[in-house]
Amino acid sequence: MADDQATDEQITTVLEELxxxxxxxxxxxxxxxxxxxTANDSTTTSKSYPSAGTQVKSFPQTGMITxxxxxxxxxxxxxxxxxxxxxxxxx
Numbered sequence: 001m002a003d004d005q006a007t008d009e010q011i012t013t014v015l016e017e018l019x020x021x022x023x024x025x026x027x028x029x030x031x032x033x034x035x036x037x038t039a040n041d042s043t044t045t046s047k048s049y050p051s052a053g054t055q056v057k058s059f060p061q062t063g064m065i066t067x068x069x070x071x072x073x074x075x076x077x078x079x080x081x082x083x084x085x086x087x088x089x090x091x
Contacts, residue, residue, distance in 0.1 A: 003010075 006014075
C-alpha cells in the first residue's frame with residue numbers, strides 16, 4: 001500500500017473493494033464472439049530455425065587482424081607476463 005499509516009479498517013475496506021472488482025472482471029469478446037487473449041496469457045511459441053537450403057549471410061571482415069600469427073604472439077605475451085610475475089613474486 002502507498003499509505004504506511006492506514007488503519008486496519010481502511011485496509012480491510014480496500015481489500016474488499018479489490019476482491020469485488022476482481023470478481024466482476026469479464027473477458028473481452030470480439031464482435032464475432034471470440035474471446036480476445038490478453039498480454040499475460042501463457043502461450044507457447046516455437047523457435048524457427050533456417051532450413052538447410054538457406055544460405056548464411058556473409059558479412060565483410062571488420063579489419064581485425066586474425067590468424068595463427070596473432071595467436072602465437074598472444075601466447076608469447078601471456079607467457080612472458082607469467083614468467084615476470086613469478087620472478088617478482090620470489091623477491
